[in-house]
Amino acid sequence: MATKEELREALDDYARRAEASERVRKTLKGWNCLMRLEAPDIGAIYTLRISDGQLTEVTEGGEGAVDLIIQGSGEDLTNIFWGDENPASNYMQGAITTRGSQEDVMRLDAMAMFLYLEAEGK
Amino acid sequence: MATQLRRAIGLRTVVSASTGLAFAAVEFLAAAGLVAYVAGDAAWLAVAVAGGLLLLVWGYFSELNGLFPTAAAIRLYMAKAMDDRAALTITFTYLLTIVLVVSADAYIIGSAITYVFDQASWVAVVYIALLLVTATLANLRGVRVAGAVQDIATYTVLAGVVVICVIGLARDGFALRTPFNPVDAGHPITSFISAVALAIFLYSAFEWVTTNAEEVRDPRLIHRGMLISLGVLFVVCALITLAMSHLLTSAELATAYPQLYLAQRAAGSIGLIAMLAVTALTALNTFNGAFLTASRFMYATAREGNLPPVFSRLNDKAAPWAPIVALGAASLVCATLVAVTGAWQALVATGAALESMIYAAAAYCVIRLRGRLKDTPRPFRMALAPLLAPVGLVIFTALAVLASITVGPDLNVTPLAIILVTGTLSAAYTLLVIPELKRRDAARRAARGRRRPQRAPTAEASQEVESAPVESGMGPAPGE
Numbered sequence: 001m002a003t004k005e006e007l008r009e010a011l012d013d014y015a016r017r018a019e020a021s022e023r024v025r026k027t028l029k030g031w032n033c034l035m036r037l038e039a040p041d042i043g044a045i046y047t048l049r050i051s052d053g054q055l056t057e058v059t060e061g062g063e064g065a066v067d068l069i070i071q072g073s074g075e076d077l078t079n080i081f082w083g084d085e086n087p088a089s090n091y092m093q094g095a096i097t098t099r100g101s102q103e104d105v106m107r108l109d110a111m112a113m114f115l116y117l118e119a120e121g122k
Numbered sequence: 123m124a125t126q127l128r129r130a131i132g133l134r135t136v137v138s139a140s141t142g143l144a145f146a147a148v149e150f151l152a153a154a155g156l157v158a159y160v161a162g163d164a165a166w167l168a169v170a171v172a173g174g175l176l177l178l179v180w181g182y183f184s185e186l187n188g189l190f191p192t193a194a195a196i197r198l199y200m201a202k203a204m205d206d207r208a209a210l211t212i213t214f215t216y217l218l219t220i221v222l223v224v225s226a227d228a229y230i231i232g233s234a235i236t237y238v239f240d241q242a243s244w245v246a247v248v249y250i251a252l253l254l255v256t257a258t259l260a261n262l263r264g265v266r267v268a269g270a271v272q273d274i275a276t277y278t279v280l281a282g283v284v285v286i287c288v289i290g291l292a293r294d295g296f297a298l299r300t301p302f303n304p305v306d307a308g309h310p311i312t313s314f315i316s317a318v319a320l321a322i323f324l325y326s327a328f329e330w331v332t333t334n335a336e337e338v339r340d341p342r343l344i345h346r347g348m349l350i351s352l353g354v355l356f357v358v359c360a361l362i363t364l365a366m367s368h369l370l371t372s373a374e375l376a377t378a379y380p381q382l383y384l385a386q387r388a389a390g391s392i393g394l395i396a397m398l399a400v401t402a403l404t405a406l407n408t409f410n411g412a413f414l415t416a417s418r419f420m421y422a423t424a425r426e427g428n429l430p431p432v433f434s435r436l437n438d439k440a441a442p443w444a445p446i447v448a449l450g451a452a453s454l455v456c457a458t459l460v461a462v463t464g465a466w467q468a469l470v471a472t473g474a475a476l477e478s479m480i481y482a483a484a485a486y487c488v489i490r491l492r493g494r495l496k497d498t499p500r501p502f503r504m505a506l507a508p509l510l511a512p513v514g515l516v517i518f519t520a521l522a523v524l525a526s527i528t529v530g531p532d533l534n535v536t537p538l539a540i541i542l543v544t545g546t547l548s549a550a551y552t553l554l555v556i557p558e559l560k561r562r563d564a565a566r567r568a569a570r571g572r573r574r575p576q577r578a579p580t581a582e583a584s585q586e587v588e589s590a591p592v593e594s595g596m597g598p599a600p601g602e
Contacts, residue, residue: 006577013573026438027437028440029438036125065125065126066126066127067127067128067129069127082572082574086425086426086427087425088425089426092194092198092422092423094190094192097192097336098192099336099337100336102193102333102336102414102418103266105193106421106440109425110440113425
């Protein structure tokens with residue numbers, strides 16, 4: 001089972017790769033979203049802010065309403081943000097759940113896909 | 123306290139989405155078809171019986187939606203209730219319904235415009251192409267109909283139709299003929315049963331609103347909204363059949379635009395133009411809902427590795443361009459075929475059969491999941507499900523068979539042939555192509571390796587690994 005620290009590490013790595021990705025910048029330009037990531041099994045809650053398609057802020061905890069809520073096990077979420085698990089497969093199999101606009105869900109998934117492809121050199 | 127959403131859909135929009143998705147332009151044709159099956163002005167009884175059956179469907183989808191409140195629910199509950207390959211085959215076949223509804227709407231609107239402006243019938247093909255190209259481009263550009271616009275469009279359509287029907291009935295002095303006698307010498311009981319099968323189609327797609335389950339303020343709004351929507355659809359469709367049976371001739375009922383004749387009889391040229399606008403407005407919800415639902419579903423299925431990777435590519439507006447183009451092209455081909463052959467009744471019958479089929483599948487899923495997921499919390503638990511789910515399974519299977527071998531009042535196996543061909547292609551794809559896609563995906567994944575740094579396992583983690591059940595099929599690699 002992943003720890004809170006491992007999930008945080010995965011998120012930081014994800015944010016770094018997203019920032020460096022030209023493809024993410026271009027396709028997700030203009031996308032603004034405040035999302036909450038919840039892994040109840042490890043007691044982890046993170047708030048992620050996306051401004052103009054860039055993941056600009058990852059903070060632990062968070063209060064107030066958001067645009068998108070993602071919930072899953074710490075292990076699945078950690079693997080997803082490292083790019084080792086497919087968020088769409090997890091979603092389609094019910095391993096992670098979301099609440100919020102489907103547009104936001106799809107854009108977040110697209111971000112993961114672009115990063116995966118770039119890691120493959122495509 | 124659970125985290126709240128900043129923007130969430132309320133009951134009004136749930137009702138308008140559910141009703142708007144069901145109330146496509148093809149509704150008018152299906153209602154006109156019903157009138158021909160039933161004696162006098164009793165077609166509303168078929169609408170009522172179908173509405174009663176749809177209460178069962180409401181129960182199934184409310185329970186399944188409560189179990190899986192997600193846009194991917196259909197994949198989830200089918201995969202958990204039956205073999206995943208069977209679930210995929212049914213789901214791919216079901217996508218045909220979306221194409222049929224979009225095609226039918228495009229055809230009906232195109233035909234209606236040519237009638238109002240007194241143009242040759244072939245011009246309808248031009249309008250159909252224009253409509254579908256516009257819808258495809260709008261979706262590719264990421265244009266979305268906002269909830270408020272959808273509310274206004276749906277309620278305007280419903281109000282417009284009700285007003286025209288009431289005016290029409292008033293002109294006839296509200297003199298009902300045989301409202302409670304659907305059967306006579308020329309209309310046997312079998313015709314009434316066929317009418318019920320067709321009337322199912324009047325409500326079809328009301329359940330698509332379950333794909334909005336992640337966006338609502340409170341998950342319970344979905345089943346409440348669907349129930350209200352069924353009531354609204356019953357009232358409006360019953361009124362349409364009553365007004366049509368009073369004001370239209372058999373020849374007018376058999377056209378592709380009976381609603382225009384109805385409006386013309388009720389309110390002259392003003393009525394005609396108003397009904398044309400109402401017909402066009404239905405497309406806003408149908409095209410928006412159908413393109414969004416189907417293209418997102420295809421995108422997610424491709425990302426899962428069950429469709430070729432091209433279907434998961436996004437354009438610079440973050441729209442899945444291949445699913446959108448494929449849907450637009452399939453709808454254009456289908457609508458053009460219908461325009462050329464005039465076989466819109468076969469289209470309606472195919473849609474009715476497919477909807478009944480999916481309702482039977484939903485009943486089956488409720489039965490299976492009551493056993494397989496008996497301890498999973500259900501925010502909505504269908505009353506008498508052990509009795510009503512098997513009953514619904516039998517009824518909707520029978521109605522699916524009936525609708526698939528009946529076009530208009532005649533025996534015709536065209537819908538059955540369409541469904542069998544599509545089902546066979548879906549099954550072949552699921553059995554032959556998907557394993558190869560999965561194999562390639564697994565090979566890519568293996569070559570890529572894992573990025574997550576490996577940690578030395580703690581004693582606690584080691585114990586968990588030892589006792590954890592082995593899972594398979596959780597493909598880690600995103601579809602390309």
